[in-house]
Amino acid sequence: MSQTAPLLVARDVSKTFGARKALDGVSVTVGAGEMVALIGPSGSGKSTLLRSISGLQTIDPGKGEIEVFGRAVQKNGRLAGDVRRTRGGLGMIFQQFNLVGRLTLFTNVMLGALGRLNPAVALLGWWPGAEKNKAMAALHRVGVSDYAGQRANTLSGGQQQRGAIARAILQGAKAILADEPVASLDPVSARRVMDLLVELNSRDGLGVIVTLHQVDYAIRYCRRVIALKAGKVVYDGPASELNRERLIDIYGPEIEEAFWEGGAPA
Numbered sequence: 371m372s373q374t375a376p377l378l379v380a381r382d383v384s385k386t387f388g389a390r391k392a393l394d395g396v397s398v399t400v401g402a403g404e405m406v407a408l409i410g411p412s413g414s415g416k417s418t419l420l421r422s423i424s425g426l427q428t429i430d431p432g433k434g435e436i437e438v439f440g441r442a443v444q445k446n447g448r449l450a451g452d453v454r455r456t457r458g459g460l461g462m463i464f465q466q467f468n469l470v471g472r473l474t475l476f477t478n479v480m481l482g483a484l485g486r487l488n489p490a491v492a493l494l495g496w497w498p499g500a501e502k503n504k505a506m507a508a509l510h511r512v513g514v515s516d517y518a519g520q521r522a523n524t525l526s527g528g529q530q531q532r533g534a535i536a537r538a539i540l541q542g543a544k545a546i547l548a549d550e551p552v553a554s555l556d557p558v559s560a561r562r563v564m565d566l567l568v569e570l571n572s573r574d575g576l577g578v579i580v581t582l583h584q585v586d587y588a589i590r591y592c593r594r595v596i597a598l599k600a601g602k603v604v605y606d607g608p609a610s611e612l613n614r615e616r617l618i619d620i621y622g623p624e625i626e627e628a629f630w631e632g633g634a635p636a
């Protein structure tokens with residue numbers, strides 16, 4: 371995985387479900403150390419784009435192609451043979467946290483190390499000491515080490531999401547793809563999760579692509595915003611230039627509904 375290659379190059383990516391074009395000729399490039407918000411109305415294709423980037427879903431056959439850190443993830447509707455290796459560099463964060471509820475928070479974080487461990491050893495729970503230390507350090511960093519021994523399904527949403535971020539840290543991810551990471555959280559927990567993503571970006575140099583329903587969060591936390599509407603890129607530029615006119619263009623006249631805590635720009 372080249373350090374200098376962009377985090378993402380997507381060229382002319384389309385994805386059709388039945389008669390619906392979820393993505394329609396999307397081309398975007400995201401630098402290795404960038405933090406970018408992906409916004410747009412419900413159904414505009416944000417999750418489809420994120421799933422296509424991680425190779426969890428194939429795109430339409432044709433000219434479209436997706437590269438992550440200089441390596442092909444997919445082209446012409448087919449996943450690359452080494453997509454798992456590429457995916458190893460991507461930490462995935464989801465709205466519903468995706469922890470294994472009956473396992474402890476600690477074990478969930480340890481699952482981030484699976485890619486570099488002997489599966490039999492991991493299955494028996496014989497985690498190497500060095501990995502255990504790294505897992506505890508990751509839990510400490512995100513502020514939930516006190517809950518390490520607690521089953522994930524007994525934790526609050528915010529605690530679980532921070533655990534998911536710790537798992538991505540242990541995985542050694544070079545970039546985070548976060549799909550609505552704060553949509554199920556209260557504002558205080560949401561801000562802590564966004565602060566952590568910003569910290570991973572600015573302090574550790576991880577690239578971050580984060581889909582957000584809340585436009586105020588996109589503007590507050592990300593310098594660059596890419597907006598999708600009906601599967602097309604309709605804005606790609608500085609968050610600071612997302613004025614009312616542009617937002618109406620993206621969301622229609624009901625733009626206040628796209629703001630969570632503050633109001634839309636005048």
Ligand SMILES: Nc1ncnc2c1ncn2[C@@H]1O[C@H](COP(=O)(O)OP(=O)(O)OP(=O)(O)O)[C@@H](O)[C@H]1O
Binds near residue numbers: 390410414419
């Ligand atoms: N597996 C699927 N089968 C059929 N249609 C799908 C599938 N996944 C997505 N779609 C459709 O593709 C379009 C884009 O969906 P997507 O989930 O990417 O939008 P989104 O911008 O993430 O929406 P939201 O903000 O509501 O999560 C929608 O019209 C959706 O119904």
